[in-house]
Amino acid sequence: MDGVLLGTGGMMPMPFRALTSLVVRREGWNYLFDAGEGAQIGLKASRTGIKNLKLIAITHLHADHCLGIPGILMLRAQIDEPGPLTIVGPPGISNFVKMTRETLGYYLNYAINFIEWTPDSKEIAYQDEGIKLIWKALDHTVFCLGYRLEEHIRPGKFSVEKAKSLNIPMGPFWGELQKGKTIHLPDGTEILPEMVLGQPRKGRHVSYIVDTRACDAIPALCQDCDFTFIESMFAQELQEEARQKGHLTTMEAAKLTLMANVKNTILVHFSPRYRNIDLQKLLVEAQSVNPAVQIGMTKKYYEIELPED
Numbered sequence: 001m002d003g004v005l006l007g008t009g010g011m012m013p014m015p016f017r018a019l020t021s022l023v024v025r026r027e028g029w030n031y032l033f034d035a036g037e038g039a040q041i042g043l044k045a046s047r048t049g050i051k052n053l054k055l056i057a058i059t060h061l062h063a064d065h066c067l068g069i070p071g072i073l074m075l076r077a078q079i080d081e082p083g084p085l086t087i088v089g090p091p092g093i094s095n096f097v098k099m100t101r102e103t104l105g106y107y108l109n110y111a112i113n114f115i116e117w118t119p120d121s122k123e124i125a126y127q128d129e130g131i132k133l134i135w136k137a138l139d140h141t142v143f144c145l146g147y148r149l150e151e152h153i154r155p156g157k158f159s160v161e162k163a164k165s166l167n168i169p170m171g172p173f174w175g176e177l178q179k180g181k182t183i184h185l186p187d188g189t190e191i192l193p194e195m196v197l198g199q200p201r202k203g204r205h206v207s208y209i210v211d212t213r214a215c216d217a218i219p220a221l222c223q224d225c226d227f228t229f230i231e232s233m234f235a236q237e238l239q240e241e242a243r244q245k246g247h248l249t250t251m252e253a254a255k256l257t258l259m260a261n262v263k264n265t266i267l268v269h270f271s272p273r274y275r276n277i278d279l280q281k282l283l284v285e286a287q288s289v290n291p292a293v294q295i296g297m298t299k300k301y302y303e304i305e306l307p308e309d
Helices: 039-044 069-076 093-104 160-165 172-178 218-221 236-245 250-259 276-287
Strands: 003-009 021-026 029-034 053-057 085-089 113-116 124-129 130-135 145-151 205-207 226-233 264-270 293-295 302-304
Touching: 003 039, 003 113, 003 226, 021 039, 029 130, 053 069, 053 124, 053 130, 053 160, 069 085, 069 093, 069 236, 085 093, 085 124, 093 172, 093 276, 130 218, 145 218, 218 226, 218 250, 236 250, 250 276, 250 293, 264 276
Parallel strands: 029 053, 053 085, 085 113, 205 226, 226 264, 264 293
Antiparallel strands: 003 021, 003 302, 021 029, 124 130, 130 145, 145 205
């Protein structure tokens, strides 16, 4: 699993900084978080692939987070049989996509499944054979969601010694047991996975937090994550402006992820007032609170390693 940023900017795309968007890649599938103006350019530039795009998760209906959806949908429609796509997001996301398609009249050759937040939504927004996606409401000037992507619990470590002691021949049977499946030997003996596997193991966890004031949902989404990609819109000296506009300062982001025991904190969604040369100042501020903070880099692949057993 890895993550690649398509941009790190906030508010508007700039010649020197694309808008914040993250692709998490796992087992041949891509999960995209936010799609602001020009997001399809970032997808092509990063070479992450468009056919294997399985899900788009949108935080909120501000232009810098959703206006790139039509471009992505049209780009994907150029592929033969791309397969279905799921779009997860706030109230109104399905209407936004349907209205833009109706107005622009663009062609689609695949189905779109919408999962839209409602007041009685459960904690898990979406899940498939590999991951589950958790959402929580944040505190912005409009309704905004934060996300946490979790791999499912992995089967325990396979014991070669136990397999041999049970006379299980090396080969496909071992593979099936490692996947957590029950097998039957040629003599009819039933072997359960727990007979050769250790304790279940944690998968990898990634969270994506943008456009919000400090709130209780942030540490809940970030707790013990391997990576958190979190907004850092303003320097600490602009704390009051950040609060009024519904954003975090660099030091607030660093403190929140430190409290949540995040292994790697990646700062994103910088105000266009900050040139790239200015980001070092934001990094120094953040690292004064939390040394495990990095400035997000566009097109950089962040390897998300499996936890140690």
